[in-house]
Amino acid sequence: MTNTPLAARPIRELPDELISQIAAGEVVERPASVLRELLDNALDAGATHITVRLLAGGVRLIAVEDNGWGIAPEQLAIALKRHATSKISNLQDLESVSTMGFRGEALAAVASVSDLQLTSRTAHQSHAMVLQARTGEIHPAAREVGTTVEVQDLFFNTPARRKFLKTDATELAHCLDTVRRHALARPEVGFSIWHEGKNLSQWRAHQGPEATALRMADVLGDAFLTEAVPVHFNAGPMRVHGFAGTPAAARARGDQQYAYVNGRFVRDKVISHGVRSAYDDVLHGQRQAVYVLFIEIDPTRVDVNVHPTKIEVRFRDGREVHQAVRHAVESALALPRLGQTTPAASPAVNPPPAAAPTGHWPQARLDWSIGHKVAEPAALWGPAKQPARWAESADWPPHMSPASQPAMAAPPPPHELPNANDWPLGRALAQLHGIYILAENDSGLIVVDMHAAHERVVYERLKTQWDGQGIESQALLIPASFQASAQEVACAEANTEALQRLGLEISVLSPSSLAVRSVPNSLAQGDAVALARSVLEELQAHGASQVLDRSRNETLSTMACHAAVRANRHLTLEEMNALLRQMEATERADQCNHGRPTWRHISVAELDALFMRGR
């Protein structure tokens, strides 16, 4: 988006028929809404630095000072008129608007409920002029090129509305939120924010490919970036980019969800639902993802003129946007962080456009990677380097013998040990407390929650099979019979086809007993009866169509729970290595089905630090 061509345009009153096309309504609700309008105007005027000064949470004063191209003296009074704008002049402009403002109403609306003063100077003037909105008085003033709008005593003349304002602290919080939203979208603009004479934030302008990441660190803190993955996605005329938090970064409240359409902050159900569905598999219950997403779309495909405050938009094709957002976030989250030097370097998504962040990331981000040479997962997992026995074994663990296996079984002959350097998740060393696998790789120690990891591996495998040839099942050598209620028996009888699709064969032995004859082969080592019972329970509660269709992933996730290796089960080194290899080959293997991490990496440097070893 570029503002330059608009610099010279005069401010004109809009024709009546165009006025009637513009979403009518009140734009000034509280100090933050005034601030939003003034920031929009400063950005539309090409400002590269904006200073915000507030008194009493913005109730006593909101001043916005910019270094944009200014307003000519003879235009000052027109700028305050209703329906006067320099940004559009006809219906066609309205339909493809690329500026933040276009209604020509904001300054008029603010001036009607406050004491407004407009000071401005263009490059053609030797000094500034200042206009008092209440009196219409205009006189010379000192100022560099740019504009200052000062809004004092908001709602002084409408006491009823003033009563609705909250405490100064709350109003200030809303104002800061507003600045944050603008600042995130415009890293190339510097922002200074003052309250009661105290500097609250000072964000310098950033240029170049890392500008967005740097600004996010300014505004949301370094921690946000550490726990976020970059998003880059092109879908025809649409581009989705930004950052999405990992499931581990999710919050109880949705207070770090920033979505922009063509640079404008919006609240939009299509977008938020698209994001939400990308997290379906990895985010538990009510947890709220964090994200900053920018959607760039042909302006004629989105209507920004549906709400007076422009916070809502209407897409011409909502589905297209939903899918793009969903895919963008999904593929970002699915990047196997294992073995990549930077998350952005994945081949799984569209290559980032020239302007997108590449190469160097803020230091904290590097924690994501194991930080060694491997660049391309496909190369790692492709047939050439496939480890003969571990990764190819269809089932894991290969033979879940009863708990009699010693934790540290005799190690395989040395030539069969994977070289720690060859594998992102390294070589298994031991099992800890029957819960964790300890493995060693190039750069340190890997700790794996074996139950969570195995569950994820099985779940992803079930999904892949479902989407492909269907879930592969395998007959049990000895059918597992169990006592069943009349409802369970009836349900099994009525749903043979649905059960079959889920890889299960359950036959009726008597009015009160059932037998499991086949189970999905990835679940063959699990408890067949518990699996059958839980699937029957789902079928009774929700019906086959929902279980197979809308709730398919939940069903498969529940099934995977029953396959997963339980805590306190002793594994051989071979079994542990098999799991590590399968994790490497599984998308999203680094979170369990409930969004918890499945593994962690502790670098040698961190271990050295623990032991104060100078290296």
Ligand SMILES: Nc1ncnc2c1ncn2[C@@H]1O[C@H](COP(=O)(O)OP(=O)(O)OP(=O)(O)O)[C@@H](O)[C@H]1O
């Ligand atoms: N900070 C500024 N720098 C330069 N020109 C400005 C500035 N603020 C306002 N203007 C001029 O005043 C006009 C009126 O501003 P106003 O905010 O009322 O309407 P708008 O931005 O055109 O539309 P909207 O009501 O949607 O915000 C703008 O069109 C612009 O030409």
Ligand SMILES: [Mg+2]
């Ligand atoms: Mg405006």
